[in-house]
Amino acid sequence: MLILLAIVLLFVLPSPWDLVGFVVALVLGLGELFFWQRTVRGRRRVVGAETMIGTQAQVIEPCRPNGRVRIGAETWDAACERGASVGDVVEIVGRRGLRLLVTPVPTHSPSAVTLKE
Numbered sequence: 001m002l003i004l005l006a007i008v009l010l011f012v013l014p015s016p017w018d019l020v021g022f023v024v025a026l027v028l029g030l031g032e033l034f035f036w037q038r039t040v041r042g043r044r045r046v047v048g049a050e051t052m053i054g055t056q057a058q059v060i061e062p063c064r065p066n067g068r069v070r071i072g073a074e075t076w077d078a079a080c081e082r083g084a085s086v087g088d089v090v091e092i093v094g095r096r097g098l099r100l101l102v103t104p105v106p107t108h109s110p111s112a113v114t115l116k117e
Contacts, residue, residue: 002029052092056105059088069102078102 006025013021057069063080069090070076077099084090090102 002026002032005029050095052100053094054092056089056091057100057102059084059086059090062086063090063102066099069100076100080104 002025006022006029009021009025010018012018052071055071057071057076057078059067059078059080060070060075061068063069063078063084065079065081065083067078067080067084068075069078069092071092078090078101079096079099080090080102082104084102084104089105089107091105092100093103094101
């Protein structure tokens, strides 16, 4: 963005300030590019189905053993060996091709919880 500003200043400002403004904006623009390149270089790319492992999904078609789950706005084919009904929450534990491997998340009912005194 600052490089574009440098070019505009070259044409807008009167002489000798046009060159001064151009050089200053150009140096700042190159510094900005260097800073962002150094910042982004160390980041790891996070893409693909592997990034969903460990997240939870909701079953939209019964998984006995094959069905479908919804993660956000996406629907995926899923396989659940223990089975899961529509509306159950499952955790993604792996993938096989384009099919996610899921396992039901245990639900904790308030009556099952015992308090220690």
